[in-house]
């Protein structure tokens with residue numbers, strides 16, 4: 001959706017009642033205890049893994065009829081320019097949430113798409129020398145391609161130029177009209193073309209510049225249709241009171257609440273003066289009591305849009321049109337649905353995931369529109385922070401964007417997904433630096449998790465013919481690592497549930513750290529050399545660490561799906577098995593004695609840091625023409641040398 005700005009979200013929401021918002025995160029504790037099993041039995045016959053364990057309980061992947069539905073949306077991105085890392089950020093986060101909800105066994109409908117009408121699109125097409133329709137096809141395809149490269153698992157991709165969407169918008173408009181919530185009036189004001197929105201003068205910078213796009217707004221006068229937003233002030237207030245979690249994260253409303261205390265005070269005082277004045281003048285205008293202003297929902301000057309029913313001279317305002325994409329997306333492919341059919345296919349949404357720039361449209365305008373049309377409200381709206389460059393929001397209109405295709409091409413989708421979800425606390429702003437990117441993914445994915453798996457499998461190959469000597473449940477009786485893993489994976493689940501994606505990653509990474517510490521403390525390579533009972537204990541230690549790795553592979557799969565599949569593959573499982581695994585598979589005890597692991601190979605190739613390499617090259621003596629090895633080979637050799645060192 002067009003970043004039709006939301007610095008004024010505070011102006012809008014603060015006029016609703018201030019509320020107390022809080023989130024309580026619960027953590028679960030497990031008992032700890034030490035009690036090693038004495039019966040270490042080396043199986044006589046090597047087996048492929050059998051899969052009748054808790055690793056896959058198909059009961060978790062509930063039958064689609066019985067399963068709870070979870071409808072999740074990203075904004076429909078405005079096709080004024082190709083996607084950038086900001087657009088990718090919301091979609092990656094949504095994908096991680098969708099994958100997590102699927103692991104819980106829910107029937108997920110993950111909606112994304114493109115917002116394709118409006119003045120800005122027509123202008124962008126003209127600038128590119130194409131028709132708006134051709135332009136939309138090209139840019140919309142660029143989004144689809146990027147989503148594929150980033151392994152986005154959306155179920156629906158809606159384009160607002162899709163005829164089925166147009167039908168639904170017209171029907172919705174007529175419903176709202178019948179309700180008496182649309183009227184015609186003149187409007188004169190300052191208009192930001194990039195936001196596609198009239199602005200309050202007080203929101204603007206010097207020279208009437210839009211604070212988001214840093215371009216001057218233009219004076220514009222139009223005869224438009226208006227939506228009676230002010231009529232819904234009270235109902236919106238009630239919605240926020242009754243559903244304190246409707247807008248997330250809580251601090252976004254807390255910030256507003258802080259402002260509201262001052263603003264409300266001034267506002268109440270002004271209202272008192274106004275009321276007195278009105279009493280004196282014996283005049284009272286409907287809507288003036290309310291803090292919310294009616295907004296115009298048509299444009300006379302824009303051709304590229306859905307015509308207003310019964311008035312071909314006007315087109316429907318791009319926001320009034322685009323928000324309905326969340327509903328039209330739900331209808332079956334190629335169906336020409338009516339509004340009711342689409343609504344009954346999954347509405348209301350469980351979660352709208354958006355950037356904070358468009359919170360006002362989702363938390364105020366959209367609920368009021370739905371109330372007017374007699375439809376249910378979405379259950380939750382989460383406004384995350386911005387990826388910034390030099391402190392400014394990265395955006396298409398400013399052109400200060402980071403190119404996601406390049407990042408995926410250079411570093412792979414797992415690294416991109418992991419870095420942004422791990423490094424930017426979900427809800428807050430975050431900056432990108434290549435050096436930090438490389439350091440983080442190398443340290444976490446290549447070292448903490450990848451190397452641990454590789455070292456363990458290397459030792460298992462050398463000492464146990466790549467075969468587990470005992471069930472992981474038996475190997476870990478009373479084991480401290482098991483207890484730590486159980487606590488951490490439960491922590492990760494709670495964080496995923498609360499959309500604290502960075503903390504969820506951190507909890508999973510802690511499992512890797514605990515596994516490394518366990519490996520170093522127990523030094524199985526030494527104990528294998530001692531033979532006898534020491535060697536048996538060492539073999540059990542490897543089972544324990546590999547079980548922890550199996551759990552990591554499930555718990556991190558919403559964030560880095562291919563990386564986790566590679567871990568799973570190394571543990572000897574099939575792709576089908578991985579695709580049907582559920583969150584209950586994170587319960588300790590999936591690996592069985594006799595299971596044969598794959599030949600060890602690195603699951604994440606370390607990224608070479610150019611600066612490091614250049615420094616190294618500058619100090620190194622010239623070597624006779626040696627061919628540069630591919631990264632995967634370099635990593636494999638590094639891992640091999642680690643194993644042999646052990």
Ligand SMILES: Nc1ncnc2c1ncn2[C@@H]1O[C@H](COP(=O)(O)OP(=O)(O)OP(=O)(O)O)[C@@H](O)[C@H]1O
Nearest residue numbers: 001002003077078086090355386387394395396397
């Ligand atoms: N810098 C960013 N950081 C995080 N999310 C972003 C960023 N930029 C865009 N988004 C995501 O895209 C949504 C806005 O989509 P839109 O297509 O309007 O992109 P935009 O780049 O902000 O456009 P413009 O620069 O033209 O205003 C935001 O609500 C958010 O979900």
